Amino acid sequence: MSADSTSLLDALRDELGLIGTKEGCGTGDCGSCSVLFDGKLNCSCLILAPEAEGREIVTVEGIADGDQLHPLQQTFLEGAALQCGVCTPGFLVAAKALLDENPDPTETEIRYGLAGNLCRCTGYDKIVRAVQEAAVQLKTTSEQGA
Amino acid sequence: MTATENPTNYKWIGTRPIRHDGFDKVVGKARFAADLNLPGQLHGSIVRSPHAHAKVVSIDTSAAEAMPGVKAVVTGDDFPALDPTHPNFDTAVNCMARGEVFYNGHAIAAVTATTREEAKAAAAAIEVEYELLPAILSIADSMAEGAPLANSNNYTRFVPPGDPSNLATVTNLDRGDVDQAMADADVVVEMGFDCAHVHQGYIEPHACVVDSGDGKANVWCSSQGHFRVRSMTADVLGVENSKVKVTPAEIGGGFGGKTTIYLEPIAAKLSEKSGRPVKLVMSREEVLRASGPAPSAELRIKVGATNDGELTAIDGWMAYGVGAFGDMAGLIGAMSVASYKFPNLRMETYTALTNTPKSAAYRAPSAPHAAWAIESVVDEIASELGMDPIDLRLKNAAVEGDLTAMGMPHPKVGLVECLEAMKASGHYQSEPVEGASRGMAVGFWFNIGEESSATVNLNEDGTANVITGSPDIGGSRASMALMAAETLGIDVYSITPIVADTESVGFTDVTEGSRATFATGKAVVEACEDLIGQLKARAATIMGVEVDEVAWVDGAAVSPGHGGGESGEPLTLAQITAQAKRTGGPLTATASLNAAGAGPSFAVHCADLKVDEETGETEIVRYTAVQDAGTAIHPSYVEGQMQGGSVQGIGWALNEEYIYDANGAMENASFLDYRIPVASDLPLIETIIVEVPNPAHPYGVRGVGETGIVPPMATIGNAIKAATGVRMTSLPMSPPKVLKKLNER
Ligand code: FES
Ligand code: FES
Numbered sequence: 001m002s003a004d005s006t007s008l009l010d011a012l013r014d015e016l017g018l019i020g021t022k023e024g025c026g027t028g029d030c031g032s033c034s035v036l037f038d039g040k041l042n043c044s045c046l047i048l049a050p051e052a053e054g055r056e057i058v059t060v061e062g063i064a065d066g067d068q069l070h071p072l073q074q075t076f077l078e079g080a081a082l083q084c085g086v087c088t089p090g091f092l093v094a095a096k097a098l099l100d101e102n103p104d105p106t107e108t109e110i111r112y113g114l115a116g117n118l119c120r121c122t123g124y125d126k127i128v129r130a131v132q133e134a135a136v137q138l139k140t141t142s143e144q145g146a
Numbered sequence: 147m148t149a150t151e152n153p154t155n156y157k158w159i160g161t162r163p164i165r166h167d168g169f170d171k172v173v174g175k176a177r178f179a180a181d182l183n184l185p186g187q188l189h190g191s192i193v194r195s196p197h198a199h200a201k202v203v204s205i206d207t208s209a210a211e212a213m214p215g216v217k218a219v220v221t222g223d224d225f226p227a228l229d230p231t232h233p234n235f236d237t238a239v240n241c242m243a244r245g246e247v248f249y250n251g252h253a254i255a256a257v258t259a260t261t262r263e264e265a266k267a268a269a270a271a272i273e274v275e276y277e278l279l280p281a282i283l284s285i286a287d288s289m290a291e292g293a294p295l296a297n298s299n300n301y302t303r304f305v306p307p308g309d310p311s312n313l314a315t316v317t318n319l320d321r322g323d324v325d326q327a328m329a330d331a332d333v334v335v336e337m338g339f340d341c342a343h344v345h346q347g348y349i350e351p352h353a354c355v356v357d358s359g360d361g362k363a364n365v366w367c368s369s370q371g372h373f374r375v376r377s378m379t380a381d382v383l384g385v386e387n388s389k390v391k392v393t394p395a396e397i398g399g400g401f402g403g404k405t406t407i408y409l410e411p412i413a414a415k416l417s418e419k420s421g422r423p424v425k426l427v428m429s430r431e432e433v434l435r436a437s438g439p440a441p442s443a444e445l446r447i448k449v450g451a452t453n454d455g456e457l458t459a460i461d462g463w464m465a466y467g468v469g470a471f472g473d474m475a476g477l478i479g480a481m482s483v484a485s486y487k488f489p490n491l492r493m494e495t496y497t498a499l500t501n502t503p504k505s506a507a508y509r510a511p512s513a514p515h516a517a518w519a520i521e522s523v524v525d526e527i528a529s530e531l532g533m534d535p536i537d538l539r540l541k542n543a544a545v546e547g548d549l550t551a552m553g554m555p556h557p558k559v560g561l562v563e564c565l566e567a568m569k570a571s572g573h574y575q576s577e578p579v580e581g582a583s584r585g586m587a588v589g590f591w592f593n594i595g596e597e598s599s600a601t602v603n604l605n606e607d608g609t610a611n612v613i614t615g616s617p618d619i620g621g622s623r624a625s626m627a628l629m630a631a632e633t634l635g636i637d638v639y640s641i642t643p644i645v646a647d648t649e650s651v652g653f654t655d656v657t658e659g660s661r662a663t664f665a666t667g668k669a670v671v672e673a674c675e676d677l678i679g680q681l682k683a684r685a686a687t688i689m690g691v692e693v694d695e696v697a698w699v700d701g702a703a704v705s706p707g708h709g710g711g712e713s714g715e716p717l718t719l720a721q722i723t724a725q726a727k728r729t730g731g732p733l734t735a736t737a738s739l740n741a742a743g744a745g746p747s748f749a750v751h752c753a754d755l756k757v758d759e760e761t762g763e764t765e766i767v768r769y770t771a772v773q774d775a776g777t778a779i780h781p782s783y784v785e786g787q788m789q790g791g792s793v794q795g796i797g798w799a800l801n802e803e804y805i806y807d808a809n810g811a812m813e814n815a816s817f818l819d820y821r822i823p824v825a826s827d828l829p830l831i832e833t834i835i836v837e838v839p840n841p842a843h844p845y846g847v848r849g850v851g852e853t854g855i856v857p858p859m860a861t862i863g864n865a866i867k868a869a870t871g872v873r874m875t876s877l878p879m880s881p882p883k884v885l886k887k888l889n890e891r
Binding site: 005013014018019020021022023024025026027029030032059060061063064069073076077078079080082083084085086087088089092107108110111112114115116117118119120121122123124125126127128129 | 162164165167168169171172173174175176177178180181183263346347348349350351396397398399400401427429430619620621780782783785786787789790791792793794816817818822823824825826828830831
């Protein structure tokens with residue numbers, strides 16, 4: 001069981017075996033550890049595990065719908081928005097938070113929405129484009145569903 | 147922008163399939179180094195020097211050893227003393243200090259315990275007594291007459307043995323008559339430059355798990371080359387290579403910084419002493435304080451030209467500050483000077499030691515510094531002559547047969563094609579937006595070949611496993627699969643590309659020098675060609691014809707004179723593998739090579755930017771990168787390399803720097819204070835792939851990983867000059883420095 005000082009990040013990774021959430025810094029500066037905490041984007045390295053008691057936590061492992069990838073996961077794959085892939089879980093969670101909040105973001109809104117996540121491989125170009133593409137797809141699906 | 151139409155009309159090469167390892171990486175299943183855990187595993191923590199240079203008087207580990215959960219402690223005494231002439235002597239000392247620390251952050255002891263917290267607490271309880279030695283913190287201090295030694299084990303290389311020195315290399319190149327050419331030149335521009343240390347900044351910190359049971363160190367780690375991890379770890383431990391096995395984890399970025407080792411021998415020793423597997427993970431602070439940044443540099447460049455824009459002479463002085471252990475940064479800097487013909491050339495370069503972390507390769511190592519200085523000076527010449535900067539470069543661009551600074555003739559290269567592509571681009575053809583100004587620059591990297599192996603096993607169902615020893619840093623599995631699919635003539639998704647451990651595939655050098663797609667790719671193609679020979683022989687048996695009557699077309703054996711297989715149809719690869727058992731058993735092939743003929747890659751970048759004259763802040767509004775890929779196997783990942791390199795260069799140009807205090811302690815060892823570019827700092831990075839095929843690769847590959855980081859600093863410096871009239875000569879061109887220059891105008 002978590003000691004009082006265990007971070008949510010360590011609890012997810014070490015105790016639950018959810019290794020999709022990564023540690024790039026441990027100080028809230030890279031976004032690799034992004035999770036949705038009651039629907040809001042947060043750095044799990046800055047949250048103490050006991051604080052998560054009774055809250056809903058979404059990690060990258062929870063984004064797909066069973067075998068059906070989330071449109072963001074699909075557009076990241078199709079658009080080569082990952083190179084090494086270590087930042088990818090954090091970006092997917094952050095992009096989901098962004099699109100949940102703002103289904104039709106401008107390029108600038110995407111860039112600011114993802115500014116808490118560091119990627120050193122891609123130069124962000126293909127990440128931004130993948131999020132734009134996912135937004136289009138999500139909109140089409142919801143319009144068809146409506 | 148897509149790749150230019152390939153005249154050979156490949157079926158798979160040049161397409162953009164989803165990478166084979168992609169699914170695991172978007173659902174969180176991919177295992178990077180820190181994601182591996184073994185039963186009974188302990189955690190380690192490292193004690194690091196708080197001083198830049200000191201003698202170690204004593205280390206007292208007794209208190210730490212008595213603490214709860216602690217299972218083992220190691221210091222330099224636990225490792226064998228290597229001969230100072232051993233090629234991995236410096237690596238060994240860098241992994242764990244012995245009697246002397248050479249930089250703030252240098253590992254001095256390590257401890258392992260049941261939990262991370264216990265290990266950290268015990269590390270803090272290790273007492274080290276130091277006696278301070280003079281610390282060298284700048285290139286100028288290192289090269290000063292009578293300077294104290296940064297590291298008394300360093301000798302200047304490639305010269306007759308002498309006394310220890312702060313210089314690791316001294317290179318003097320001279321051709322033509324530079325003094326006469328400068329005297330005859332219509333225009334001469336001379337300027338001095340400096341660059342701070344910058345870090346590769348991979349998002350995944352160094353990490354490993356080592357289980358030393360049974361007389362062998364089993365290492366799981368992320369690296370750019372697990373065979374090098376094996377040999378370095380074995381040397382540091384003083385054992386045979388065969389006593390170390392390295393299994394590669396997914397690697398979370400390297401950019402040259404993961405071509406060496408830091409943790410593996412320490413974890414191996416802790417595991418040996420404790421009898422349990424040990425995991426070591428660096429914090430971000432440790433990554434910045436103790437793993438290789440790129441060198442700092444001081445440069446002075448003088449270029450002479452005629453009134454009609456011929457660059458007649460270059461006179462250069464370049465010194466690289468590489469930290470506390472020698473390498474060849476200065477020599478490599480000289481090798482990177484290769485973009486222009488320069489009939490007269492003098493180039494003096496130095497590799498100087500300082501008491502700062504041992505520098506490591508960073509994408510086209512040493513080239514960005516040199517290109518920044520030279521491309522800035524060439525830009526000044528273009529404006530003095532009133533020439534378009536691309537036209538000036540076109541007039542002097544190196545082509546096949548022209549000599550690099552080292553005197554090596556260029557093979558077929560694509561600089562002219564890249565310059566022309568930039569000149570014709572939508573970006574260059576349109577005016578910058580209101581308030582923005584433009585700059586451009588050229589970059590070069592020579593690329594390397596080296597040793598690679600590949601094994602290709604055909605399965606009964608007609609699929610293929612392509613097994614290599616090149617870690618996949620940014621899509622190379624997909625590239626290997628594409629080349630195998632093209633060669634065998636089967637679907638790219640029928641291929642399973644695998645990166646195997648050091649005991650499951652032939653020796654393969656590090657993924658560096660943009661070599662994986664070139665050299666390992668060549669091995670994959672050779673193994674596939676071997677298999678085609680075998681498949682034709684099997685088909686001949688099935689068809690009852692001679693082998694030389696069988697051809698391999700589009701993934702199937704055909705024997706035109708005999709109407710093909712039993713039913714008169716071509717025999718597909720899957721039909722042949724299905725009958726493998728009765729035609730001679732499994733179909734498998736291995737190829738190993740030491741690849742010659744790596745193709746140099748040129749790049750041309752262009753930036754439009756605005757400078758806020760109140761704050762000195764630079765905003766890039768448009769950026770285009772052009773690069774010669776030879777052949778783009780998977781264009782998306784070629785573009786990705788170009789974009790990633792560009793943005794690392796933009797960070798280097800505008801923000802990134804190691805800041806040391808007067809005692810050599812890094813003051814900004816976090817991602818908060820060592821600020822790399824984020825999405826909101828940047829525009830889209832437009833790309834144009836030029837394809838001038840490399841004749842030494844079966845599909846024309848050059849290697850694209852590195853050149854992209856070379857042009858951005860001068861591109862941006864030149865655009866800042868165009869915007870403000872001030873020439874920046876110190877990297878990074880951060881707002882306070884730009885403001886200072888603006889105020890001096
Ligand atoms: S690991 Fe949490 S922000 Fe970097
Ligand atoms: S893909 Fe490597 S850090 Fe983003």
